[in-house]
Amino acid sequence: MNIVIAGAGLIGQGWAIVFARGGCAVRLWDGDEAALARATTLISRQVNELENRGLLNDAQAVMARIQAVPDLALALQDADYVQENLPEVLELKQTFFSTLDTLAGPQTVLASSTSSIPASAFSEHLAGRSRCLVAHPVNPPYLVPVVELCGAPWTDPAIIEKARDIMQAIGQKPVTVNKELRGFVLNRLQGALLREAFRLVQGGYVSVEDLDVTVKDGLGLRWAFMGPFETIDLNAPEGVADYCNRYGGMFQDIAQEQTSIDAWDPALVHTVDQQRRALLPAADLLERRLWRDERLMALLLHKRQAEISQDAATS
Structure with missing residues (x-):
């Protein structure tokens, strides 16, 4: 399968790794040839690290599938699928x-x-608009496999299914968003949690550090293996309905306090930033990001091994 990655920034680099790791022939394009050269170097470095971590086999073969092509028309010849990764500017995407x-x-x-622009906004004027969709990844896509697929009202359902098949074939986890909405699903869930997190800190209920502990060493441990619906299904003797009967009233009461739609207060953002900088100086952000990716690699490998063991036990 011939894949074109348009835009060689961080997300484009990640997608190139994902598709090449999945066995596809990848043509990487960018309007800036210097950026294209830098991207190839960075991709090679990351692919070798993934091999060292046991998350791909034969880094050399993976890199051989990635070709930097500075001519867009040439890159698009016989392409089966294009993944666009240009800046989040509507006019540019149109x-x-x-x-x-x-x-x-x-x-x-x-x-x-795109992480926020609906497909209808950049495809309505196109003769071939029925083949356009959003395939929103989570950064970095070679470590976090969820991809949100969301078409415009005129996107051919067969195109969504084709995109799902492609994503599954390369080892990603496609999720179909049935109707357009701003931020799709993942960012809306993340936004709801962030809004409540800021509110709790603003109210003096918890520190920034302890809020993060609550998620990473509490909710996050379960959420690494199951979503919120499966979580509550297992947290009451008779499943989801039993859980809702037991705790629905409590959550309804809490929801009355969560109705604000005010913008994040700049003073609050400053407070959160100060607490974070006390825990992690700005000079150490890059090192911590690299640490995060190492932990994601270890977790992804663990989950893959668990899935293999589960499949073997049920076969």
């Missing part, structure tokens, strides 16, 4: 998708990595 729709063959799926 213009670029017009170019893609003109240059790419009619069979080519055109997907955007």
Whole structure:
């Protein structure tokens, strides 16, 4: 399968790794040839690290599947799927998708990595708009496999299914968002938790550090293996309905306190930032990000091994 990655920034680099690891021929394009060269170097470094961690086999073969192509028209020849990763600017995406729709063959799926712009906003004017969708990854996509697939009202359902098949074939975890909404599903869930986290800190109920402990050493441990519905299904003797009967009233009462839609207060943001900088100086942010990726690698490997063991036990 021929894949075009348009835009060689961090997300584009991540997608190139995902598709090449999955056995696809990847053409990496960027309008800045210097950025394209830098991206190839960074991808090679990360692919070797993934091999060292046991998360892919044969880094050399993976890199051989990735070709930097500075000519967009050439990159799009015989492409089966395009993953666009340009900046989050609507006008830029509208213009670029017009170019893609003109240059790419009619069979080519055109997907955007946008985290907030609906597909209808950048595809409505296109002759080939039925083949356009959002395929929103989580950064970095080679370590966090969820991909949200969301079409416009006019996106052909067969295109969504084709995108799902492609994502499953390369080891990602596709989620279909049935109707367009801003932020899709993951960012809306993340936003709801963040809003309550800021509110609890603002009210003096908990420190920034202890709030993070509550999630990473509490909710997060369960959520690494199951979602919120499965969590409550297992947290009452008779499952979901029993849980809702037991705790629904409590959550309804709490919800009355969670109705604010005010913007995050700048003073509150400053307070949270100060507490974070006391725990992690700004100069150490990059090192901590690298540590985060190492921990994600270890967790991903553990989950893969657990899935293999479970499959073996049920076969």
